[in-house]
Amino acid sequence: MTPLAVLVGKALRFVLRLRGGGSAVPGRIALMIQPKFLQKTLGRMSKGIYFVSGSNGKSTTTSMLVAILRAQGLKVLSNPAGGNLPQGLASALLADVNLLGKLSHDIAILEVDEAFGKLIAKKVAPNGLLLTNLQFDQLNRFHSPEDVFEYLNDLASLTKDLIVVNGSDANTERLASSHRKRLKAFGVYASEAALKSAAHGILAAPNFEHNNDQLEITATLVEAKGDFAKISVGGSVVSVTLPSPGLHYAVDAALAFGMANQILNTNIDLKVAARAISEMSPVYGRGEVIEHNGQQIQLIMMKNLPSLQANLDALTATPSKVWISVDEGTPDPSWIYDIDLGLLGHADVISGTKTYQWATRLAYENKPYGKLIEDESEALEYFLSLPGKHKTAVVNYEQMMWLRKKLGLLDLEGGNG
């Protein structure tokens, strides 16, 4: 059954990509033909399977961990950001498997969705789990971070050997502590100085449970400033240039170092690892700057409150030309009232179905806004016509995808290249 699933899946993937689309459909079909597709393909990794999950930073941390491990000589399989549901993962695997469903990689580093991760884990239990954080995210879907804690806890319960978490996040620290009897548990901590480098710190969800147990440290974020980070691993300190500025990216890097340190049994070459991260481009849409007809458009993602706040905290100057665009991918943007707008002093144009919600927010804050154009295409045209070469687009995930495509960037998240 596996060769048939691969053949049909690969053919579908080829056709869909010719049409300019990348999707989970090939993976879904492959799983229908061979329900054990994930087990058959992933189950043969000599150095195991590792999951990365959490509210925010999954994609960036996964990419950083992959970069580090590849730089250390491992052949790493990953699911490019976004393909973190079973069908998406299967789609990503179709790019790499041969017709017999075999992979030639040493290790799999997979980003998994908080809620659906356990569906993948039930099929292929991970050797290790890396948790980035627990933050407020998608309340319309998850309802509460306390529910997400339980999802992540389920994921940890299905993990075989190792858990590494953001120790500065009290919830993930507590979660890892509770699995210490069964798993090797490590924390990645940020120093007080690093935490203070961003106006709102790491934006973790509140924790109301008691936890006295600090985890054994596998890495420490010693310093964070702009796109510079100093990370300590096993007593040695290394400087890292981040793909984008911000404490959140510095924490992601420290998490990647911490996990790599454990996967490599503490035989990590820190300089090689630092170089690997320093050579990374921003991960799809995260802090990305799009070049378009001589204009540089910086993308600020508003996936949820912590992501927008972290990105706004990382600003060092007031953006001169600002476009805000949010659509139904964010069904309830009420949380924009919890955002400290900081250096975001105005908007030149607001678009998308949530145009007036954003405009109301800015108006109550006495921040000026320019044109309100619900139609995104018209708004983009106006935005591009504004004078100036350096512009800023505050967009939700769906608008980020739309904008990239509109500006001719046809690579797709999760599209595996």
Add this chain to the structure above:
Amino acid sequence: MANFSILHLYPETLKFNGEVGNVLALKERATKYGLSVTVRSAEISQALPKIRPSLVFIGSGTLQATLAAAGDLATKESQLHQWVAAGTKILAVGTGFDLIAQQLILLDGTAIRGLGMTNTTHSVTDEHLVGEVVISKDVAGFINTNREIVRGDVGFELGIVRASDEKKLVGYVDGYSDGKVWATNVQGPFLPMNPKFADEIIASICPNLPKVGSLKTLDGLAKKTRNAISARVGN
């Protein structure tokens, strides 16, 4: 210049989904009405201010946050009731509504006593109802709740959902309003989107509000927000 003072209870603990927008709306609108506005806050374990506020606002939180606030609220209960008797108004949004109700019953049957300022009893259920809602021509928003609410003989409801993208929310009886206390499960920035309630609350404290031209822009944006919701949910 008349005074309008807001006490925001538990602004950090009960900070779930933009509830602070209600304080912002009250503050901005009251200022534009020519009132002298002050905003104070009290967190868990912090003492209440000595001066009676015009309005106490309580926001929303996770269940654990709400339970933590409930524990602290018991120590403030007597003072809050004295204030209400003396004319202080109450606005509660989301799980703040649980805290001022008769009681909140958890899934395991544990009953958490509320302030008893409404005639409602709330129960946590397994089912979350999530969706945009239209309650009337000038009231709309987003509900995300897993509470069942049982009311006393007199409803005092704030409104009934007449359209939503979640069919189970149609007919949902929301909130509480008796002229002293306002509560709603339309979460987050309820007042910025529905400024008639902001004005109703401010006027209950400082009657005869003047007409203020500068509010037209805010009210126009809120109306367009509600219209957009209405168009989406088909009402």
